[in-house]
Amino acid sequence: MSTLIPPGMTRRLVVAALAGSAADLAGLGLIASAAWMITRAAEQPPLAALSVAIVGVRAFATSRGVFRYSERLAGHDVALRAQAATRERLYEALIPSGPLSHRGADLLSRMVDDTDAVQDLLVRCLLPAVAALVTGAAAVVIALFLLPAAAFALLAGLVVAGVLLPLGTAAASRRWSARLAPARADLAARVADLVHGSADLAAYGAKGEALAAGMAADDQLAALERRQARVSATAMLTGVLAQGLTVVAIVWICELSGTGPVATAVLALMSLVAFEPVLPLAGAGERLTGVLAALRRLADLRTVPPAVTEPAKPAQVPDGPLTIAVTGLVVRHGTRPPALDGVSFTLAPGHRVAVVGPSGAGKSTLLSALMRTVDYESGNITINGVEARDLASDDVRRLMTGLTQDPYVFQASFKDNLRLAGPEASDADLANAVRSAHLDQWADRTGWDTPLGEDGRTLSGGQLQRLALARALLFDPPVLLLDEPAEALDERTADSLMTDLLDATHGRTTLLITHRLRGLEAVDEILVLEDGHITQRGTHEALVSTNGYYRTLWQAEAMLHS
Numbered sequence: 001m002s003t004l005i006p007p008g009m010t011r012r013l014v015v016a017a018l019a020g021s022a023a024d025l026a027g028l029g030l031i032a033s034a035a036w037m038i039t040r041a042a043e044q045p046p047l048a049a050l051s052v053a054i055v056g057v058r059a060f061a062t063s064r065g066v067f068r069y070s071e072r073l074a075g076h077d078v079a080l081r082a083q084a085a086t087r088e089r090l091y092e093a094l095i096p097s098g099p100l101s102h103r104g105a106d107l108l109s110r111m112v113d114d115t116d117a118v119q120d121l122l123v124r125c126l127l128p129a130v131a132a133l134v135t136g137a138a139a140v141v142i143a144l145f146l147l148p149a150a151a152f153a154l155l156a157g158l159v160v161a162g163v164l165l166p167l168g169t170a171a172a173s174r175r176w177s178a179r180l181a182p183a184r185a186d187l188a189a190r191v192a193d194l195v196h197g198s199a200d201l202a203a204y205g206a207k208g209e210a211l212a213a214g215m216a217a218d219d220q221l222a223a224l225e226r227r228q229a230r231v232s233a234t235a236m237l238t239g240v241l242a243q244g245l246t247v248v249a250i251v252w253i254c255e256l257s258g259t260g261p262v263a264t265a266v267l268a269l270m271s272l273v274a275f276e277p278v279l280p281l282a283g284a285g286e287r288l289t290g291v292l293a294a295l296r297r298l299a300d301l302r303t304v305p306p307a308v309t310e311p312a313k314p315a316q317v318p319d320g321p322l323t324i325a326v327t328g329l330v331v332r333h334g335t336r337p338p339a340l341d342g343v344s345f346t347l348a349p350g351h352r353v354a355v356v357g358p359s360g361a362g363k364s365t366l367l368s369a370l371m372r373t374v375d376y377e378s379g380n381i382t383i384n385g386v387e388a389r390d391l392a393s394d395d396v397r398r399l400m401t402g403l404t405q406d407p408y409v410f411q412a413s414f415k416d417n418l419r420l421a422g423p424e425a426s427d428a429d430l431a432n433a434v435r436s437a438h439l440d441q442w443a444d445r446t447g448w449d450t451p452l453g454e455d456g457r458t459l460s461g462g463q464l465q466r467l468a469l470a471r472a473l474l475f476d477p478p479v480l481l482l483d484e485p486a487e488a489l490d491e492r493t494a495d496s497l498m499t500d501l502l503d504a505t506h507g508r509t510t511l512l513i514t515h516r517l518r519g520l521e522a523v524d525e526i527l528v529l530e531d532g533h534i535t536q537r538g539t540h541e542a543l544v545s546t547n548g549y550y551r552t553l554w555q556a557e558a559m560l561h562s
Contacts, residue, residue, distance in 0.1 A: 009078045013122070016075035020127050021134035023067035024277045028135055028270060030060035032142070035269040039262045075127050079119040086118045090298060117294035125284045125291065132162055132277040139274035143250075146263050150250045154271050157246030161239045162278040166285025169235045173228065173286045180228070180290060182297075183221040190214040228286070235282035243275040308375045314392040318384035321349035322399060322478045322509065324370070329379035331362070331369050338377070339365040341532040345525075347479065352502075352510040354520050356550065357529035363513045366529070367483050370511070372396040402481040407468030409459065414467075415448040421471040433474035436504040438496075439466040462493040469501060480510045487515075491560075495519075517554050526550065 037053035136158045143151035194201070194214055201207040250271050254264040324347040331340040339362045347353050355363050368374040370381060372393040381388040388396050410417055418430050425433075430448075434440045442463060452458055459467065465485055472480060485501055486494035498519045505512075512523065520526055521540045528536035528543070528550050536548050543550040 009081055012074050013078045016071050016078060017127055017130040019067045019071035019074060020131040023064050023071055024131045024135040025138055026060045026064035026067055027276065028139060028142075028273055030057060030064060031273040032266050032270045033057050033060060035265045036262060039265040042261075071127070071131075075123055076119075079122040082122060083115050083118045086115050086298065090115070114294035114297050117291040117298075120287055121291045121295075124280075125288050128277060128280050128284055132281055135277045136162060136274055139270055142270065143267055146267055147254065147257060147259055149253045149257065150267050150271075153249045153253055154246060154274065157242050157249075157271070158274065158278055161242040161275060162281050165235060165238055165242070165282045166288075169231055169282050169286040170289050172231050173289045180221075180224050180293070183217070183224055187214070187217040187221050190217050231286055232283060235286065236279075239275070239279040239282050243272065243279065246275070247272050308372050308393050309389070310393060311390050314395065315386055315390040317391065317395045317399070318386050320384065322383055323348055324400070324479060324509075324511075325380070325382045326370075327380045327382075329366075329369060329381065330377045331365050331374060332377050333365075333374075338532050340369065340376075342379070343529070343532070343534055344379075345527055345534065345537070347509060347511055348524075349509055350507055351525070352505060352508070352512065352523040353525045353527060354512045354514060354523045355527045355529055356514060356517065356520075356553070358549070359515070361529045362532045363529055364483055367481050367511070367513055370396075370400050370481060399477060400479040400481055401475065401477045402472040402483075403465075403468045403485055404483055407464060407471070409452050409464065409467065411451065411453060413449045413451055414443060414446070417452060417467065418470060418474060421475040425474055429474060433470040436473050436500075437466045437470035438500045439463065439470055460493075461490075462497060465497055466500075469497075469504070473504060478509060480505060480508050481513075482510065483513045484515065485512075515553075517550070517557055 033053050033056040037050055037057060040053070041050060140151050140155050140158070143154050190210070190213055194210055197210070198207075201210050247268055251264060251268050254267060259267075326346070327344050329340050329343040330338050332338045343362075343366065345353065355366060357363055365374065369376050370388075372388060372391075375389075383391070383396070383399060410420070415430065418433065419425060422429060422433075431440065434443050450458075465487075469482075469485060472482070482501065482505075486497050494516060495518055498514070498516060501512075502519050502522045506522075514520075517540075523540070525537060526540060526543055527534050528548065530549060536543055536546065536550055538546070544554050545551075
């Protein structure tokens with residue numbers, strides 16, 4: 001529990017619990033004093049005999065609203081802060097984590113629905129339980145002074161409604177509640193597949209099968225929710241029966257003991273009201289089972305091992321022009337053969353190095369190792385002599401970062417997507433980055449505030465890559481890393497983008513991952529990476545004149561463009 005409550009919020013949670021208890025106690029006092037006043041007035045006493053009760057009714061009625069408002073204000077403040085803190089911790093756990101086996105919709109379900117469980121735990125389980133305990137105890141104590149036998153009857157009814165019934169609903173829901181959250185996540189994932197893959201499903205005639213799978217997931221979720229509804233309805237019915245039978249028993253005990261009408265009315269109505277904060281506990285017991293299952297799902301995400309190991313005491317970030325030295329680098333994914341095996345090269349300040357090679361050669365893995373998004377098994381990556389593993393990974397990415405292979409476009413305006421790389425950048429800075437990426441004419445024609453749509457579906461492939469390049473240039477890291485910037489583009493667009501990119505990176509320390517050779521005459525060195533090894537290195541002219549992968553690929557490209 002202590003890990004869910006944000007620092008400094010414990011006192012406010014206590015205030016919420018006390019305010020909620022005070023509101024229910026005021027309601028109890030309101031009914032008791034009103035019952036006494038009405039029955040006593042029927043005996044036509046002097047008006048002065050009712051003055052205290054009149055004041056009490058007014059005081060309890062007013063204070064109940066004040067206390068309830070205070071409880072809602074403080075309780076929801078703590079709950080919402082706890083929910084936000086839980087999401088923040090989840091973000092912090094997911095960002096440095098390795099590859100996840102969870103589907104995107106499942107992660108979204110955990111991020112949205114399961115984090116709501118923190119709010120439910122505090123607002124719908126903890127605070128109502130405290131208020132019910134305080135109010136029920138106060139009612140029993142008052143009844144004990146008025147008629148001990150009635151107090152025992154009231155205690156028995158409260159135990160049934162506030163203890164046995166919640167335990168029963170929790171036990172009944174435990175059998176299926178652990179499947180409810182995964183069922184929601186599975187339905188969300190299948191709906192996402194239907195929405196995002198509708199064109200492909202229709203093209204290949206798989207729409208019916210996918211729709212049937214989605215309907216099956218919906219039927220499974222509906223069946224679980226029907227069970228939940230039956231448990232809730234049964235719990236509500238049982239609680240109301242316990243309340244009614246307790247009041248009848250108290251009235252019967254009062255009749256047998258010869259209690260006067262005033263005490264009988266006070267005991268009966270007070271007992272009736274004492275159940276108000278207790279009856280919701282049955283639903284809280286049922287909800288608690290689902291909350292605990294959701295919290296376990298969140299804990300499962302937070303235990304995902306990080307992709308890289310952070311140093312206990314990060315070294316100081318090196319200054320000045322940066323020299324990146326890679327020596328004997330070995331990177332392995334799981335138990336598979338090394339993706340990189342003994343890679344060594346140096347990236348000097350102001351130099352541009354291109355890495356080419358066939359698919360699966362380890363090019364993107366090399367960039368991931370440099371950006372500290374994957375750990376390396378052995379070897380070294382040094383930045384001005386400082387080992388990259390001795391630096392915080394965020395510090396490394398501030399020094400070396402850039403364009404990833406699959407840039408993501410958020411459902412926001414073109415300007416806001418640019419500001420991802422420079423939140424404090426001025427409009428002039430944005431314009432310069434867009435101009436360097438040769439996207440300025442499109443931006444002026446379309447509009448800087450134009451929403452780009454989900455996943456950038458309103459952009460062509462070339463525009464998407466140029467937007468990503470503009471981001472990288474706007475961020476302006478000391479070492480610019482570019483991963484397959486012309487991937488999946490047509491020849492004309494790819495050639496144009498590569499020409500603009502090489503022009504924009506002139507004089508910048510740049511590492512370019514590419515499978516295209518056109519324009520590489522402009523870089524200082526080319527590394528040929530095959531099966532995790534550097535098999536060739538040199539300038540474009542030297543590699544073209546030497547037998548090997550580079551010359552073969554150059555000849556193939558020349559034939560393609562002839």
